[in-house]
Structure formats: C-alpha cells, structure tokens
Amino acid sequence: MAGKKSGNASNSGNEAAGSVLGTMSGAAVVGPDSGKKVLPADLLKKIVGGAELAAAVTHNASKPDEFLRPGDDTPHIPDAGTIAAPASPQATAGTVSEAIVSDKTGGAATPGYNAVGGNLDRVRVDSGRQALTTNQGVAVADNQNSLKAGVRGPTALEDFILREKITHFDHERIPERVVHARGSGAHGYFECYKDLSALTRAAPFAGDGKRTPVFARFSTVAGGAGSADTVRDVRGFAVKFYTDEGNWDLVGNNIPVFFIQDAMKFPDLVHALKPEPHFGMPQASSAHDTFWDFVSLMPESTHMLLWQMSDRAIPRSYRMMQGFGVHTFRLVNAAGESAFCKFHWTPLAGTHALAWDEAVKIGGADPDFHRRDLWEAIESGHAPEWELSLQVFSEEQAEGFDFDVLDPTKLVPEELVPLTPVGKMVLNRNPDNFFAETEQIAFCTAHIVPGIDFSNDPLLQGRIHSYLDTQISRLGGVNFHELPINAPLAPVHNNQRDGMHRQAVHRGRVSYEPNSLGGGCPFQAGSAGFTSFPQPVEGDKVRAKPEKFAEHYAQARMFWNSQSTAEQRHIIKAFRFELTRVQTPAIRERVVSLLANVDEFLAGSVAEGLGFAVPDPAPEIGPVVRPVYAPSPALSLTAYPGDGSIRTRRIAILTTDGVDVAALSRICDVLLQQGAVPRVLAPTLGAVKGAGGKPAGGWQADITIEAAPSALYDALIIAPGEASTTSLCENGLAVEFVKDQYRHCKPILVIDTGADLLDRAGLPAVLPTGDADFSLINVSADQLDEGLAQFIQAVGGPRELDRETDPPVV
Numbered sequence: 095m096a097g098k099k100s101g102n103a104s105n106s107g108n109e110a111a112g113s114v115l116g117t118m119s120g121a122a123v124v125g126p127d128s129g130k131k132v133l134p135a136d137l138l139k140k141i142v143g144g145a146e147l148a149a150a151v152t153h154n155a156s157k158p159d160e161f162l163r164p165g166d167d168t169p170h171i172p173d174a175g176t177i178a179a180p181a182s183p184q185a186t187a188g189t190v191s192e193a194i195v196s197d198k199t200g201g202a203a204t205p206g207y208n209a210v211g212g213n214l215d216r217v218r219v220d221s222g223r224q225a226l227t228t229n230q231g232v233a234v235a236d237n238q239n240s241l242k243a244g245v246r247g248p249t250a251l252e253d254f255i256l257r258e259k260i261t262h263f264d265h266e267r268i269p270e271r272v273v274h275a276r277g278s279g280a281h282g283y284f285e286c287y288k289d290l291s292a293l294t295r296a297a298p299f300a301g302d303g304k305r306t307p308v309f310a311r312f313s314t315v316a317g318g319a320g321s322a323d324t325v326r327d328v329r330g331f332a333v334k335f336y337t338d339e340g341n342w343d344l345v346g347n348n349i350p351v352f353f354i355q356d357a358m359k360f361p362d363l364v365h366a367l368k369p370e371p372h373f374g375m376p377q378a379s380s381a382h383d384t385f386w387d388f389v390s391l392m393p394e395s396t397h398m399l400l401w402q403m404s405d406r407a408i409p410r411s412y413r414m415m416q417g418f419g420v421h422t423f424r425l426v427n428a429a430g431e432s433a434f435c436k437f438h439w440t441p442l443a444g445t446h447a448l449a450w451d452e453a454v455k456i457g458g459a460d461p462d463f464h465r466r467d468l469w470e471a472i473e474s475g476h477a478p479e480w481e482l483s484l485q486v487f488s489e490e491q492a493e494g495f496d497f498d499v500l501d502p503t504k505l506v507p508e509e510l511v512p513l514t515p516v517g518k519m520v521l522n523r524n525p526d527n528f529f530a531e532t533e534q535i536a537f538c539t540a541h542i543v544p545g546i547d548f549s550n551d552p553l554l555q556g557r558i559h560s561y562l563d564t565q566i567s568r569l570g571g572v573n574f575h576e577l578p579i580n581a582p583l584a585p586v587h588n589n590q591r592d593g594m595h596r597q598a599v600h601r602g603r604v605s606y607e608p609n610s611l612g613g614g615c616p617f618q619a620g621s622a623g624f625t626s627f628p629q630p631v632e633g634d635k636v637r638a639k640p641e642k643f644a645e646h647y648a649q650a651r652m653f654w655n656s657q658s659t660a661e662q663r664h665i666i667k668a669f670r671f672e673l674t675r676v677q678t679p680a681i682r683e684r685v686v687s688l689l690a691n692v693d694e695f696l697a698g699s700v701a702e703g704l705g706f707a708v709p710d711p712a713p714e715i716g717p718v719v720r721p722v723y724a725p726s727p728a729l730s731l732t733a734y735p736g737d738g739s740i741r742t743r744r745i746a747i748l749t750t751d752g753v754d755v756a757a758l759s760r761i762c763d764v765l766l767q768q769g770a771v772p773r774v775l776a777p778t779l780g781a782v783k784g785a786g787g788k789p790a791g792g793w794q795a796d797i798t799i800e801a802a803p804s805a806l807y808d809a810l811i812i813a814p815g816e817a818s819t820t821s822l823c824e825n826g827l828a829v830e831f832v833k834d835q836y837r838h839c840k841p842i843l844v845i846d847t848g849a850d851l852l853d854r855a856g857l858p859a860v861l862p863t864g865d866a867d868f869s870l871i872n873v874s875a876d877q878l879d880e881g882l883a884q885f886i887q888a889v890g891g892p893r894e895l896d897r898e899t900d901p902p903v904v
C-alpha cells in the first residue's frame with residue numbers, strides 16, 4: 095500500500111497529492127532514492143494543481159448575489175464568477191496522458207478554446223486527387239460490384255462496403271421542417287451604418303461600418319420541401335447573425351403581421367393550412383376548405399388575410415421582397431435603458447411581384463424559380479442587398495397607441511413611428527452544400543444576444559419554446575448547435591454534456607458550477623453576459639387577451655386603403671380564386687362577412703365573383719373602439735420601386751432562322767452592359783441562321799421556346815428579320831409566348847418586322863383606357879438604340895398593370 099502520508103514524495107510535493115496513493119491501483123513510480131514510490135511528474139502536476147485550485151476557494155463568493163440584500167428593491171446583476179488560474183494545463187486535464195500526441199488525438203488542449211465552433215474551413219471537404227474510401231477511411235478498390243459467391247452467385251453478408259454504402263443511403267433523409275420546409279439560403283454579412291450603442295449594446299450595432307457574418311434563409315410556409323417556389327404563400331425571412339457575443343436569429347416573414355394573436359393557436363392554424371389529413375391535398379396551397387374554415391372563425395386573421403391575398407404572397411424573387419421581425423422586440427443599452435423596436439428589411443432591388451397567372455405557370459415550368467434566381471444572382475456576382483431599418487418607440491409612446499404593440503396582428507404605421515435605416519445585409523456567397531447548410535441550419539427566436547430582448551407578445555413567447563423543441567426531432571438530438579452551420583463564432587463553454595452525436599471532447603472532471611476543481615471555470619459572466627430587461631410584471635394568472643386585441647378590422651382597412659387600384663384588383667381576384675376552390679358555401683360567406691367589416695367595395699366584389707350577395711358583417715366582439723387610419727403609402731408595393739436598374743432581369747429574345755444578326759448582337763451587348771440576363775430563344779437548339787440562311791456569326795439558341803416558356807422572363811424582345819418573324823408567326827408557342835408577356839404586363843420591344851408577331855397575337859396597340867402603352871415598344875430598325883433605351887426604362891420600372899382587364903382580352 096502506498097503510504098498514507100505520501101512520505102515518499104517529500105521533496106517533490108507529493109504530500110499535496112493527498113490520498114491518491116491510497117487508490118487500489120494508484121500510480122506510482124520508483125523515486126530517485128531506490129525503493130521509494132513517487133508520483134510521475136505529470137500526474138503530480140494534475141493532482142497538486144487541482145488541489146491548489148480547490149484550496150484557493152474557501153467558500154462560494156457568488157452566493158450572496160443570488161439573494162435580495164436587505165433594503166434592496168430590485169435584484170442586481172451578479173458579479174462575474176471568481177476564477178483561479180491553474181498552475182499548469184494538467185491541473186484541469188481529464189487525463190495526464192493528454193501529453194501523448196498522435197495524429198488522431200492531436201496535442202494538448204489550447205487553453206480556453208472549443209474547437210467545435212469557428213468558421214466552416216475546419217469541416218469543408220474537397221476530394222480532389224483523393225481515393226474513394228469507406229466511412230472508416232479504407233480505400234475502396236471496386237465501386238461497381240458487390241461481393242458475390244461466384245459471378246452469378248448470391249451477395250455475401252460480409253460485404254461491409256456494400257452494406258455501409260446502402261445503410262447510409264437508407265438514412266439520408268431527415269424530417270422536413272414542420273412549417274417553412276421549402277427554402278433557400280445564402281451567406282453574407284450585415285454592415286452597421288453607425289454605432290448604435292446609445293440604443294442597444296447588441297454586438298452587430300457596436301461600431302460604424304462593423305460587419306457581422308450572416309446566413310439568411312427564405313422559405314414558403316405551407317408546402318413540403320419539394321413543393322413549388324411560386325405558390326401563393328407568406329415567405330419566411332430568417333437571418334442568423336454570427337455576432338461576437340453569440341448567435342442572434344431574426345426569424346421573420348415578408349409580411350409584418352400574423353394570422354393569430356397567441357401561440358396557443360399556431361398548431362390549429364397550421365393543421366388547417368396544411369394538406370387536409372384524409373387525402374393529403376392540396377399541396378402548398380391555402381385554397382381549400384380547412385384553411386378558410388379556420389380563419390373565417392378567427393376574425394383577428396382578417397388583416398393578415400389581406401396581405402396574404404395581395405401580391406406580397408407571390409414575390410418575383412426572394413431578392414425583391416421586404417422582411418419583418420413582426421413582433422415588438424426590445425433594444426437595451428449598456429446602461430440598461432430599453433426601448434421597443436420593430437425590425438424591417440427593405441430590398442435595394444425594390445419590391446416586385448409576379449402576376450398570379452404567371453406564378454401558376456412558373457410552378458409548372460420551373461418549380462425552383464426562386465431558388466434558382468437567388469443562386470444565379472449570387473453566382474453571377476450580383477449580391478442581393480437589403481437595408482435594415484428600425485422603428486424605435488418608448489413604452490410610454492406604445493401606451494398611447496390605439497392598438498396594442500404586443501398584438502402581432504397589428505403593425506406600427508410608419509406615420510406614427512418612422513423608419514431609421516441602420517445597416518445593410520449583403521448575401522454574397524452561396525452555400526457549398528445545401529443539406530449541410532441550408533437544411534441543417536436551425537433558426538430560433540430564443541437566440542438573442544445582449545442588447546436585444548423579447549416583448550410579452552404572446553405569439554413570440556410561444557415561439558421562444560417551439561423552435562429548439564422541434565429541432566430536437568428534426569436534427570436528431572440536443573447537440574445540433576454543434577453542426578458547423580449552427581455553431582457560433584463566439585466561444586462556447588458550458589457544463590452541458592453528452593446527448594446524441596456529441597462532437598466536442600470536453601477535458602477534465604468538472605461539468606458543474608460552482609466548482610473549485612476547474613478553477614471556477616467556465617464562470618458566470620455577470621454584467622458582461624446576457625441579462626433580461628427587468629420589466630416589472632404583475633397580475634393574476636389568467637388565460638385572456640387585453641382589450642385592444644379585440645379590434646380586428648381598422649388596420650385591415652388601412653392596408654386596403656393604402657393599395658393602388660391594381661393592387662386592390664389583385665386582392666379581390668385572389669380572394670375569389672381561393673374561395674372558389676373552397677367547397678363549402680357557408681365558409682365562403684363567413685369570409686366575406688369578415689371583409690364586410692373592412693370595405694364595402696372589397697366585400698361586394700369578392701361576393702360578386704362567388705355569385706352571392708354580401709352577407710351581414712361578422713359580429714363585433716364586444717364594445718371595441720375602432721381607430722381610423724389614413725392610408726399609409728409604405729404599405730403598397732409601389733412604395734419601393736428600387737433603383738430602376740435591370741441587373742439580373744431575364745430578357746427573352748425570340749428568334750429563329752432569318753434573324754437580323756447585327757440587331758441581335760447589338761441587343762445582347764446593350765443588355766449585358768446593363769447587367770441583365772439576355773437569353774436567345776428559338777424553336778430548336780443549335781445555330782441560328784441569319785438572313786438568307788447565312789451563318790449567323792456563331793449565334794446559338796440558349797434554350798427552346800417550349801422548354802422555357804414566357805412566364806420565366808421579365809421582358810421580351812422580338813428580334814427583327816423578315817423570315818424569322820414570318821416563321822415565328824406560324825409557331826403557336828411563339829404566339830402564346832407573346833400573349834403571356836402581354837397578359838403578365840411585361841415590357842415588350844419589337845423591332846421592325848417583329849411587329850407582325852404582335853398583330854398575330856392580337857395585342858392592342860394602346861391600353862384599355864385608350865392611353866399609350868409605354869411598355870409595348872415598337873420601333874423601326876434604325877431606331878434600335880432608342881427602342882432599347884425605352885425598353886430598359888420599362889424593365890427597370892413597375893409593370894404596365896393598366897393592361898389588365900377582367901377577363902383578359904388577350
């Protein structure tokens with residue numbers, strides 16, 4: 095037995111090793127004096143170092159901070175925990191053998207470093223010049239044949255290579271998100287215009303020009319992961335900021351309000367919206383009975399329904415839609431002062447929408463339309479940008495508003511609280527791997543950083559729970575924060591341990607706090623850490639809503655009154671479309687009874703399309719005060735036209751043999767100079783011949799008219815050339831192409847003979863109002879440059895919505 099007093103370690107500190115030599119197999123080596131046992135040097139450092147750390151702590155000095163002190167009214171933020179520096183790395187090691195270095199173990203830990211975090215370089219894979227291996231790193235000699243008993247014999251069970259490959263394949267899918275399953279994302283950065291520390295201590299706003307890396311994901315809500323991009327739906331707009339002080343997720347939508355007022359109703363809303371459970375239809379569409387049944391019984395959804403039926407729900411591109419945090423949040427500065435805040439993202443490309451008929455057709459022609467658009471814009475160097483603005487207001491101001499800022503079915507009109515631009519987001523890098531990044535990213539409203547805090551919005555409060563909870567199922571356990579895309583850049587140190595798929599290898603025996611054996615680390619950060627804003631709370635425990643939550647129509651009316659005539663037309667048509675798909679007459683009528691509380695013309699027009707008279711307005715909920723709002727111009731998509739540029743806009747150039755090659759070259763040159771994406775369309779692929787069947791200087795069709803129909807393009811040019819036009823006039827697909835461009839109100843430029851195709855398609859030369867149609871440009875060959883200039887202006891501006899008639903004449 096080792097001596098109890100470790101007397102054999104006298105001159106080497108062995109006494110301090112305490113009872114370690116009392117263990118059954120306690121390590122000891124023969125000391126310099128023959129026959130005496132001493133501890134190996136590293137073990138001694140570990141044990142003595144640990145003992146010294148423990149001895150440095152006589153009591154838990156942080157304990158008093160946990161309690162109110164006599165005379166204190168409010169609790170105070172605890173001081174940072176007391177820590178002690180270990181005398182050597184061994185003092186906090188799990189094993190002294192960490193000094194043994196191998197290619198696998200690497201060396202000893204870097205003090206204070208958690209290698210699971212950090213940038214993606216540590217996990218990026220490139221297989222160039224590498225042999226194919228199994229997951230165990232064994233090189234695979236033959237990737238074509240399974241192992242068989244004779245060439246015509248059965249496969250051997252021992253074929254571990256086949257079994258590993260098939261087993262992995264069998265488990266490649268993970269559950270899709272319960273909502274927002276269909277999405278696309280990109281990396282980029284947020285740049286703060288100027289220091290906002292007077293308002294918030296949040297890290298992204300901590301300095302003029304400060305940049306914070308971000309990953310943004312845009313999504314639809316209702317459809318499955320493989321559904322079409324252009325369905326009518328709310329779009330998710332989620333941004334993860336990898337800040338110096340941890341991850342902050344702003345998980346918003348492209349619409350600033352929501353259907354419901356309390357998280358308790360979210361599962362009901364989603365059950366009603368998703369495909370009906372008995373037959374699993376319809377996919378990615380709200381146009382069915384259960385959705386409208388539910389919302390028609392939830393009058394608080396009326397405001398959101400108007401937004402959802404507006405062109406907001408069929409954006410032209412993720413790059414051309416606004417984003418909103420929806421809820422009221424808090425900003426808190428270093429002095430602990432707080433203000434309420436709403437977050438707004440505004441696209442620099444302006445807000446643009448599709449036509450409904452176009453969205454439907456794109457759904458068939460290219461279900462990945464938005465995903466492709468985002469990807470291609472970034473690949474071609476046109477990084478999309480959004481400006482972040484804040485609406486900041488005090489609690490006192492909020493009390494004076496005639497709506498409740500905790501009610502997510504209400505917005506704060508810009509006339510009441512103007513927007514302050516504070517920075518911009520630039521998305522400039524596509525993911526390397528869709529699954530590893532876009533699919534595995536886990537946004538969560540609970541991810542906030544010092545300087546940002548929640549409000550008591552009951553929808554937000556429920557969301558704080560939901561995201562982490564659902565991701566445990568979706569991403570298979572509690573350690574998905576270690577997935578490279580989710581890991582913060584800020585260091586992670588805590589005492590959470592174990593769980594499925596744990597990647598961090600924690601050293602030492604300490605996984606609790608307070609501790610003395612780990613030198614008190616990781617220590618609580620005190621005022622340097624996150625502290626909740628100490629908002630006073632009082633009241634009985636109740637299940638009820640505040641009074642102002644009961645008013646449901648005033649802001650819906652403000653939204654309606656803020657829309658342009660064309661936007662109003664589209665809202666009416668969307669309601670008619672959706673409710674026509676509804677099979678149950680009583681549900682249709684209930685929806686119109688909600689609209690009757692918003693606007694007589696709206697309700698009447700929807701009812702007319704559905705073939706019934708406007709029913710009585712839905713009954714009021716008790717004696718509520720209905721505020722009256724003036725129209726708010728910012729609520730119209732027309733408020734954000736963008737900078738007039740045509741960068742990234744897809745322009746179809748209809749051609750076929752006999753095209754005027756010089757004109758075609760000039761058209762493409764000019765469009766490319768503007769950053770647009772011209773595409774030469776012809777009936778077949780291959781070389782396009784010039785006049786008289788001459789070779790056309792290498793011009794090839796990029797794609798056929800059949801494979802890429804009209805809806806996929808922002809504008810059309812019919813290239814000149816007599817034979818070419820004659821041939822296109824005989825091609826029903828070309829004629830249809832032109833008609834759709836017109837019907838979708840897109841700019842059309844025809845040069846010279848191209849005009850014949852307009853006649854063939856029966857396009858009116860002027861608008862139905864009798865006014866000139868500046869987006870239908872018809873020029874002679876010698877006016878090509880003037881025509882192109884006018885065309886570029888039209889493409890960069892709003893669509894010519896005055897072409898619309900009901901029903902369409904073309």
Ligand code: HEM
Nearest residue numbers: 271274311330331332346347352357360420556557560564
């Ligand atoms: C109580 C109400 C809500 C609940 C319980 C809820 C729940 C969820 C759940 C479970 C997911 C899937 C998350 C995942 O698997 O990673 C999700 C995704 C999402 N939610 Fe909500 N949600 C609610 C309201 C909202 C609201 C009001 C907004 C907009 C402000 C919103 C925006 C989003 C977005 C953008 C995503 C997709 C995030 C991504 O791109 O991965 N949700 N929500």
